[in-house]
Structures are given as C-alpha cells and as structure tokens.
Amino acid sequence: VIGHTKLDAVVVSQAQHIEKEFEIECDHFIPLFGLSPKLGPIANWGLEIEKNAIKVNNALDYQTNIPGIFAIGDVNTYPGKLKLILCGFHEATLMCQAAYQIINPGKKYVLKYTTVSGVDGFDGTRKEAPKAVVKSID
Template sequence: MKRPEDYAGKRVIIAGGGDSALDWTIHLAELTSSLTLIHRRNEFRGALDSVEKVRKLKHEGRIHLITPAEVTDLQGNGKLVAITIEKEGVTETIETDYFIPLFGLVPKLGPIAGWGLELEKNAIKVNNALDYSTNIPGVYAVGDVNTYPYKMKLILCGFHEAAIVCQSIYQRLNPHKKFVLKYTTVSGVDGFDGSRKEAEKTGCNSY
C-alpha cells in the first residue's frame, strides 16, 4: 500500500494475524472512518507490542476486532461493497469500501521439489555442521527454504548461512586458491557509482 491517504475517511477491513496486518491496523486506525481487523485465530503471530496496541485500539472503540473468523466471500459489481465472514458457524455480511488481505506467504518449493533433493516437511535438508550443502554435490540451500536440527527462521540466520555457503562455493570453484576472509572495513566496498568506499585509516601513537 503505497498511498495510505487513499483510505482516509473510508470503511476498511483488514484480514490477517501477522506483523503486516497489525502494523497497518495501527497506522490506518488514524485515517479511516471505520476499521475492522479479522483473524482466523484468537492469537496473533506479530510482535507483542503491536498486539497490545491493537487491543488498546479495540478497547478504546477505535477499531473492530473479530476473532476467530474467516472471510468467505466478496460482494460487488466492478467495485467492492461488502464481504461475508464466518465466525463459529455463523455468517455475517459487513459493508466496506476496501478489503486488505495480509495473509503472508505460502512456502512452496515449486519445480525444485523434483530435483532429487532430500526434503523434510516441504523444506530442503542441509548439512548445517559443514556448509549448508544438500545431498546433491554443489547444491546449497539457505534461508527459510532449508531445514536442519534447531533451525531458526530468522533473517540473521539466513545471512550467516549465506556467508558460509559463499565460502564453500569459492573453495569448490578455486580448489588451489587459499581463501582469505576480509572485513569490509579493511578491504572497502565498491559503490554502485563505481567508486570505492574505504574506512578511514587509524593508527596507534607510541610514546
């Protein structure tokens, strides 16, 4: 949503239970004439601070919160006019100007699933004790797509995995070259404009 101001004074319904749904509920509550958040569970998966803010908005009467419920139908003719929800076996129609579904991503391997990789629960098994390599030599997997004991789906972990994989790939492509790890503060970073950014050199004074 690039123009939040488009929702000013409008009736808006958001569906979802993650950070995106919570964040937009908090933000748009200041703009809309009516805002409803619908989630299929009573529990939310977002940051605790965001959950508390949403609950506060609900208690203050600034938003409507409907849980557990699911959106089952949309009504309109060229323009949305209402949605239908189902809550505990009972259906209800709610008039609205905008419906914003924020359900996140569905992890699917797609064609990769047919490559002969060893899979476990729709994820690629890797050797985390070595270099995150798969059962096929020269094929690696990093990030949410892989799995191993005590796997944590965090961006920080993905960066770590990628750094190890790059090191392993370099050694595979250059078996007779010694790999020397350099910090960007030492070697510098090439800018998009072709220039090279290097940290200011400092030294120790002797007395």
C-alpha cells in the same frame, strides 16, 4: 535474461545508475524471495526434503544431498533451524566460502572484514568506508 533455447546470461542494472548495465554469464538463475517459501518444481530435483524444506548439512557448508547445490535461508532445514534474516546471512557467508573452494580448488580463501577492506560492487568498483581519524587522549 538472455538466451534463446537456454539461459546464457542475466543483465544486471544498478538501482542508482540505470544507464550502467552489465551481463553475467550463467546456466541457471533461480531468484527466490518471499515470506512463505514454497519449493515448487525444485521439490522434484531429487533434493532431500523434510517438512517442505530442503535438508542441508549445517555442520559444514549448507550443501544439500546433491554436491554443489546449496540451500540457504528459509527454504532449508536442519536441526535447530531458526527462520531469521540474521541466520540467512550467516548461512550465506559459509555457503559462499564453500562455493569458492569448489570454483577455485586448492586456492586459499582469505576472509576480510568489509568494514576494513571494502566491498567489490557488481559493476567492478570497490566501495570503501571513509577512513576514521583516531585522536589520542591526553
């Protein structure tokens, strides 16, 4: 992390290429990982909490009661919530689309399948699967 009295940026290193580092400017960095989610100080942020989990609007975008703050994965709760990794991936996809609209108001988001379009890496390069060769059946 970079900053003196407040967070200014984080430095990211690629696991395979330690020599390739780059900075991402940010105001907040809250990495959460674990098998037993505990809210800690987040519980005092004014978020709506139910059974030690953050309530979100799962009908739209996994936003909390505070606009622009999202909660995905095991840390959130909503009717019918399943604490499965697969559900977290789904929640992250919808949350990212909503965050995109906040960051880019009025700009259309076009969903593309990563198996077709590739993925932009943190280092700015595009990762693409090799093109399959389709042969005709006689």
